[in-house]
Amino acid sequence: xxxxxxxxxxxxxxxxxxxxxxxxxxxxxxxxxxxxxxxxxxxxxxxxxxxxxxxxxxxxxxxxxxxxxxxxxxxxxxxxxxxxxxxxxxxxxxxxxxxxxxxxxxxxxxxxxxxxxxxxxxxxxxxxxxxxxxxxxxxxxxxxxxxxxxxxxxxxxxxxxxxxxxxxxxxxxxxxxxxxxxxxxxxxxxxxxxxxxxxxxxxxxxxxxxxxxxxxxxxxxxxxxxxxxxxxxxxxxxxxxxxxx
Amino acid sequence: xxxxxxxxxxxxxxxxxxxxxxxxxxxxxxxxxxxxxxxxxxxxxxxxxxxxxxxxxxxxxxxxxxxxxxxxxxxxxxxxxxxxxxxxxxxxxxxxxxxxxxxxxxxxxxxxxxxxxxxxxxxxxxxxxxxxxxxxxxxxxxxxxxxxxxxxxxxxxxxxxxxxxxxxxxxxxxxxxxxxxxxxxxxxxxxxxxxxxxxxxxxxxxxxxxxxxxxxxxxxxxxxxxxxxxxxxxxxxxxxxxxxx
Amino acid sequence: xxxxxxxxxxxxxxxxxxxxxxxxxxxxxxxxxxxxxxxxxxxxxxxxxxxxxxxxxxxxxxxxxxxxxxxxxxxxxxxxxxxxxxxxxxxxxxxxxxxxxxxxxxxxxxxxxxxxxxxxxxxxxxxxxxxxxxxxxxxxxxxxxxxxxxxxxxxxxxxxxxxxxxxxxxxxxxxxxxxxxxxxxxxxxxxxxxxxxxxxxxxxxxxxxxxxxxxxxxxxxxxxxxxxxxxxxxxxxxxxxxxxx
Amino acid sequence: xxxxxxxxxxxxxxxxxxxxxxxxxxxxxxxxxxxxxxxxxxxxxxxxxxxxxxxxxxxxxxxxxxxxxxxxxxxxxxxxxxxxxxxxxxxxxxxxxxxxxxxxxxxxxxxxxxxxxxxxxxxxxxxxxxxxxxxxxxxxxxxxxxxxxxxxxxxxxxxxxxxxxxxxxxxxxxxxxxxxxxxxxxxxxxxxxxxxxxxxxxxxxxxxxxxxxxxxxxxxxxxxxxxxxxxxxxxxxxxxxxxxx
Numbered sequence: 001x002x003x004x005x006x007x008x009x010x011x012x013x014x015x016x017x018x019x020x021x022x023x024x025x026x027x028x029x030x031x032x033x034x035x036x037x038x039x040x041x042x043x044x045x046x047x048x049x050x051x052x053x054x055x056x057x058x059x060x061x062x063x064x065x066x067x068x069x070x071x072x073x074x075x076x077x078x079x080x081x082x083x084x085x086x087x088x089x090x091x092x093x094x095x096x097x098x099x100x101x102x103x104x105x106x107x108x109x110x111x112x113x114x115x116x117x118x119x120x121x122x123x124x125x126x127x128x129x130x131x132x133x134x135x136x137x138x139x140x141x142x143x144x145x146x147x148x149x150x151x152x153x154x155x156x157x158x159x160x161x162x163x164x165x166x167x168x169x170x171x172x173x174x175x176x177x178x179x180x181x182x183x184x185x186x187x188x189x190x191x192x193x194x195x196x197x198x199x200x201x202x203x204x205x206x207x208x209x210x211x212x213x214x215x216x217x218x219x220x221x222x223x224x225x226x227x228x229x230x231x232x233x234x235x236x237x238x239x240x241x242x243x244x245x
Numbered sequence: 246x247x248x249x250x251x252x253x254x255x256x257x258x259x260x261x262x263x264x265x266x267x268x269x270x271x272x273x274x275x276x277x278x279x280x281x282x283x284x285x286x287x288x289x290x291x292x293x294x295x296x297x298x299x300x301x302x303x304x305x306x307x308x309x310x311x312x313x314x315x316x317x318x319x320x321x322x323x324x325x326x327x328x329x330x331x332x333x334x335x336x337x338x339x340x341x342x343x344x345x346x347x348x349x350x351x352x353x354x355x356x357x358x359x360x361x362x363x364x365x366x367x368x369x370x371x372x373x374x375x376x377x378x379x380x381x382x383x384x385x386x387x388x389x390x391x392x393x394x395x396x397x398x399x400x401x402x403x404x405x406x407x408x409x410x411x412x413x414x415x416x417x418x419x420x421x422x423x424x425x426x427x428x429x430x431x432x433x434x435x436x437x438x439x440x441x442x443x444x445x446x447x448x449x450x451x452x453x454x455x456x457x458x459x460x461x462x463x464x465x466x467x468x469x470x471x472x473x474x475x476x477x478x479x480x481x482x483x484x485x486x487x488x489x490x
Numbered sequence: 491x492x493x494x495x496x497x498x499x500x501x502x503x504x505x506x507x508x509x510x511x512x513x514x515x516x517x518x519x520x521x522x523x524x525x526x527x528x529x530x531x532x533x534x535x536x537x538x539x540x541x542x543x544x545x546x547x548x549x550x551x552x553x554x555x556x557x558x559x560x561x562x563x564x565x566x567x568x569x570x571x572x573x574x575x576x577x578x579x580x581x582x583x584x585x586x587x588x589x590x591x592x593x594x595x596x597x598x599x600x601x602x603x604x605x606x607x608x609x610x611x612x613x614x615x616x617x618x619x620x621x622x623x624x625x626x627x628x629x630x631x632x633x634x635x636x637x638x639x640x641x642x643x644x645x646x647x648x649x650x651x652x653x654x655x656x657x658x659x660x661x662x663x664x665x666x667x668x669x670x671x672x673x674x675x676x677x678x679x680x681x682x683x684x685x686x687x688x689x690x691x692x693x694x695x696x697x698x699x700x701x702x703x704x705x706x707x708x709x710x711x712x713x714x715x716x717x718x719x720x721x722x723x724x725x726x727x728x729x730x731x732x733x734x735x
Numbered sequence: 736x737x738x739x740x741x742x743x744x745x746x747x748x749x750x751x752x753x754x755x756x757x758x759x760x761x762x763x764x765x766x767x768x769x770x771x772x773x774x775x776x777x778x779x780x781x782x783x784x785x786x787x788x789x790x791x792x793x794x795x796x797x798x799x800x801x802x803x804x805x806x807x808x809x810x811x812x813x814x815x816x817x818x819x820x821x822x823x824x825x826x827x828x829x830x831x832x833x834x835x836x837x838x839x840x841x842x843x844x845x846x847x848x849x850x851x852x853x854x855x856x857x858x859x860x861x862x863x864x865x866x867x868x869x870x871x872x873x874x875x876x877x878x879x880x881x882x883x884x885x886x887x888x889x890x891x892x893x894x895x896x897x898x899x900x901x902x903x904x905x906x907x908x909x910x911x912x913x914x915x916x917x918x919x920x921x922x923x924x925x926x927x928x929x930x931x932x933x934x935x936x937x938x939x940x941x942x943x944x945x946x947x948x949x950x951x952x953x954x955x956x957x958x959x960x961x962x963x964x965x966x967x968x969x970x971x972x973x974x975x976x977x978x979x980x
Contacts, residue, residue, distance in 0.1 A: 015529075015561040016506030039505075041559060042330035069531060069801065071505040074812040076805070085287035088345050089338040096337020097330065100379030134345030136381075260774075260806040261751030284750075286804060314556065314776060315566070316750040322564040532820035575777035575832065582831020583824040590823050590869030624835030626871075 003203060003243055004029035004222045005236060006109065006142070006166070008062060010048030011039040024227030025051050027236045030058040032109045032142075035094035037064030037086065038072025045097045053103055060142065063090040063131075064111035072112035080127035083114075087131035095136060107164055108132050109142035119144050119178060125155065133159035140164050145218045146177030167208070167220030169199045169239055175210040177218060195235065199223070199242050248448060248488055249274035249467045250481060251354065251387070251411070253307060255293030256284040269472030270296050272481045275303040277354045277387075280339035282309030282331065283317025290342045298348055305387065308335040308376075309356035317357035325372035328359075332376035340381060352409055353377050354387035364389050364423060370400065378404040385409050390463045391422030412453070412465030414444045414484055420455040422463060440480065444468070444487050493693060493733055494519035494712045495726060496599065496632070496656070498552060500538030501529040514717030515541050517726045520548040522599045522632075525584035527554030527576065528562025535587045543593055550632065553580040553621075554601035562602035570617035573604075577621035585626060597654055598622050599632035609634050609668060615645065623649040630654050635708045636667030657698070657710030659689045659729055665700040667708060685725065689713070689732050738938060738978055739764035739957045740971060741844065741877070741901070743797060745783030746774040759962030760786050762971045765793040767844045767877075770829035772799030772821065773807025780832045788838055795877065798825040798866075799846035807847035815862035818849075822866035830871060842899055843867050844877035854879050854913060860890065868894040875899050880953045881912030902943070902955030904934045904974055910945040912953060930970065934958070934977050 009031040011018045018039065025031065031052045034040035040048070052059055064072030066086055078086070087110070095105050110118060110128055118125040132141045138160075143152060145165035156163050170189040172180045180187040189195050201207055202223070207215040223243075225236035254276040256263045263284065270276065276297045279285035285293070297304055309317030311331055323331070332355070340350050355363060355373055363370040377386045383405075388397060390410035401408050415434040417425040425432040434440050446452055447468070452460040468488075470481035499521040501508045508529065515521065521542045524530035530538070542549055554562030556576055568576070577600070585595050600608060600618055608615040622631045628650075633642060635655035646653050660679040662670045670677040679685050691697055692713070697705040713733075715726035744766040746753045753774065760766065766787045769775035775783070787794050799807030801821055813821070822845070830840050845853060845863055853860040867876045873895075878887060880900035891898050905924040907915045915922040924930050936942055937958070942950040958978075960971035 013503075013506055014559040016503055016508055018506055036334070042334035043327050045334065046326075046330045066804065069504040070811070070813075076811075077809045078805075081291075082288050084345075085291045085342065088341045089281070089287035089290065092341020092344075093334040093338040095341060096333045096380055099337075099381055100329075100333050100376075131345075135341055136344055258748070258751055259804040261748055261753055263751055311559065314749040315568075319567040321560070321566075323560075526824070532824035533817050535824065536816075536820045571781075572778050574835075575781045578831045578835050579771070579777035579780065579828040582834075583828040585831060586823045586827020586870055587820065589827075589871055590819075590866075621835075625831055626834055 001221075003220055004058075005225050005240055005243070006030035006032055006060065006222045007225050007227055007236065008032045008034070008111070009052070009227070010034045010044055012044050013039050013068065014041055020227045020230060020233055021048065021051060023230065023233045024236065025055045025057060027233060027240055028057055028225065030060055030107070030222060032060045032062035032111070033094060034062050034064075034111070035090040037066050037090045038068060038111050042093070042097065045094055046101065049098050049101050049103060053101060058106045059098055059103060060107040060109050061091040061094045061105055061139075062109055062111045063087045063114070065114050072114065075113040075117045080123050083124065083127040084131045084134070087128060088134055091131070091135055091139070104137060105139055107140040107142050108135075109166070115144070119146060125152070129156060129159045129161055133161055142166050142222065144178065145220055147216055148177070149219075165219055165221045167202055167218050167223055169195045169202070169223050169225070170235075173208045173210045173216065175212045175214060175216065177210075177216050180211055192235070192238065195239070196242060199239055203243065246466075248465055249303075250470050250485055250488070251275035251277055251305070251467045252470050252472055252481065253277045253279070253356070254297070254472070255279045255289055257289050258284050258313065259286055265472045265475065265478055266293065266296060268475065268478045269481065270300045270302060272478060272485055273302055273470065275305055275352070275467060277305045277307035277356070278339060279307050279309075279356070280335040282311050282335045283313060283356050287338070287342065290339055291346065294339075294343050294346050294348060298346060303351045304343055304348055305352040305354050306336040306339045306350055306384075307354055307356045308332045308359070310359050317359065320358040320362045325368050328369065328372040329376045329379070332373060333379055336376070336380055336384070349382060350384060352385040352387050353380075354411070360389070364391060370397070374401060374404045374406055378406055387411050387467065389423065390465055392461055393422070394464075410464055410466045412447055412463050412468055414440045414447070414468050414470070415480070418453045418455045418461065420457045420459060420461065422455075422461050425456055437480070437483065440484070441487060444484055448488065493710055494548075495715050495730055495733070496520035496522055496550065496712045497715050497717055497726065498522045498524070498601070499542070499717070500524045500534055502534050503529050503558065504531055510717045510720060510723055511538065511541060513720065513723045514726065515545045515547060517723060517730055518547055518715065520550055520597070520712060522550045522552035522601070523584060524552050524554075524601070525580040527556050527580045528558060528601050532583070532587065535584055536591065539584075539588050539591050539593060543591060548596045549588055549593055550597040550599050551581040551584045551595055551629075552599055552601045553577045553604070555604050562604065565603040565607045570613050573614065573617040574621045574624070577618060578624055581621070581625055581629070594627060595629060597630040597632050598625075599656070605634070609636060615642070619646060619649045619651055623651055632656050632712065634668065635710055637706055638667070639709075655709055655711045657692055657708050657713055659685045659692070659713050659715070660725075663698045663700045663706065665702045665704060665706065667700075667706050670701055682725070682728065685729065686732060689729055693733065736956075738955055740960050740975055740978070741765035741767055741795070741957045742960050742962055742971065743767045743769070743846070744787070744962070745769045745779055747779050748774050748803065749776055755962045755965065755968055756783065756786060758965065758968045759971065760790045760792060762968060762975055763792055763960065765795055765842070765957060767795045767797035767846070768829060769797050769799075769846070770825040772801050772825045773803060773846050777828070777832065780829055781836065784829075784833050784836050784838060788836060793841045794833055794838055795842040795844050796826040796829045796840055796874075797844055797846045798822045798849070800849050807849065810848040810852045815858050818859065818862040819866045819869070822863060823869055826866070826870055826874070839872060840874060842875040842877050843870075844901070850879070854881060860887070864891060864894045864896055868896055877901050877957065879913065880955055882951055883912070900954055900956045902937055902953050902958055904930045904937070904958050904960070905970070908943045908945045908951065910947045910949060910951065912945075912951050915946055927970070927973065930974070931977060934974055938978065
């Protein structure tokens, strides 16, 4: 099965535009659609759902800590039951918008600080899993495929959830399969050679080379690409070409 | 069939409490639960849904113009498609919260300025009907039963919707069946004699006496009661006793 | 005295960028800086104040109805005392930010729907004037110079305020000196010939030709230009060149 | 000099009421007035300033991490320059409101998580001090008087600031003069005997007995009291009586 491309989409807010959704949507397979936590609003959600449907892209919800000004990039000290309620409400809003357009969501991918925190904090992971399990329609949960992915799959199965295992083509990995902090120089690959090499290694040997120089096993089902600017859309297209080759 | 009592419920927000939900919930049959437009947040929604379920109260969504500071009491110049998207997103959030608690919503009652504006502005009425029609699960729409109720039922049927016809025990009516503006003295009844008389007239002759002194026909399926203070809860209970007598 | 150019500036919000402030700031004389009502946040305000200071641009506050999602373009039913308090708080926030950068504001220009409503509704005009009069430092108030400007100057003087009379180079005027509604075709001039002609008429004969074909007298002290895109910045520069010629 | 009483005041928000400001204001000497970070809005600020002026209470600003839903009780990962800008904007808004009422602020007391974090994190302390130093009118800064108060006074003097040293009558102290975490049982005193004893020790020997049983020196200039309910207002009055005895 081909590795699918996913991207964060629909992150405009009211009068403010963000990203290049029109350019990026034709390239990707799965759209992580902002649903009001870190970005978007009901009108933007409707528009984004329709754009995704036009391009036959799988619809995903992209919930976040409720922090628009911080764009969901700051971890928040929320009790697990609070976090669960927020994730359910955000995804529920997008589900209803999708339903009104005759469509349905396929999965949930937490955004930003929530995505990172859940991998490190088991309470947050459980709070998110309980949220997704409580939602309609057997949504899958997309998380980072680390060296603890088997443990996370076991945990998910207790909540009746399936995981979508995600990897990054343009990020340097720690030896535990987590992403090296962006603040460390060299954590984000900008050179096509590095990106290309990581994609090939992921597809051909189901592994990445971590910062220690050692390969770690990662069975990725989806790769995250970006639409911040036209150049990142070109990189996304190049990754797609590589995957289809 | 007995006329059911409905009330606005779950209007707290984060650390701020409003209303007397614990006192009012045992008295009512239908809870119009705030869903983030004028009040509430995901945690408050969860708590309110559980409280309603404990008292076997029918769950309704109470969407609003998105205006927390104005508590949804100011009409907003939104395009119909914008309003539709906001209503869908608000109700969708509450539906998901309810689903996670093993429950389902039964109806939608627009709040405040939206409730009033839709009766006067056909574009807004259609925008709301389209929203409710686009939502999951055949939700009913609760609106004010005016002298134009047949026309509204005909319109609703075009969208496949059923209406719940609402009346007020404590408000003076205009001769077209709309509520007299609160700003006019005498528009809100505080005396039990006036309230009691209006309830009796609604149940016994399906009518109210309008400000012109003439009776107008109103087949009410639900009466709106309030929980602003312990006194209004006592009035609600007295109305319930009257209906059950 | 030369007519000065003013523009709406600093309308980004958190992670969302808007406008071309870096390009526009060198062209203008007066910056209408968003202060949290329709756009901006404290960090954006700080950055914008510093950018204006670097280019020796006069600092103005650009308060709005409190409606970020609607970008202050929707009139809101607020009581006059509510509006006054909101304008004071918004401008006060920006004043403090400016003071911390060693600078001071020179004027207030209401934004969007508030700018338009105050010309039509005397209660709103008074609410805004009372706000500006209540603020520190003898701020001036920039308003549209219509055929009723003498009446507005008289009203302002009762509150101890000076007005800055504003005109538009790219908008068609009604015969009462108000701007023709944008929704009417031809209300916004995109052709340089029309813009150039209106600037010349304003500078050479202190008048514009209204939609009725008749000239109306307007003694403009400032012209509004835009930075929505690089083209509008070029138009602003061309107007500046024309004024300096 | 008598120790003054301060309290958090003006924490309502739009339609939501909080606290018992009418009861508490006559009892206190200094009002920490919410200014939009964790609570309040421009109308509430105006009303609260007027209430404080009626009771001749010293006006203080009570800025917070910008987190209304969390009521400013969650520390936020903000860069120091971001925090500085937010504190300036919040206090500036209240200063302008006060000025319009013919009054001026005397001091700033950070709220909730910000109050606690600044004592532990020197970067946050400096960010707050820079904010207060950048504001108009030589505002004082109220902070917790711990065993490191001399160090904090030295730091404040570098920014030209005076501190107001605060103590708590109803909280158990750690041996470093910080407050014991509320989550630990016994951290908050509800018994009048304990509160009374701590007030007497603060006034008579400028010390409190910490959880280790040893006294620590605290020269308090102000004591924090509360208005959550009528009972806490009675405790505040009893403390005042004790101080005046």
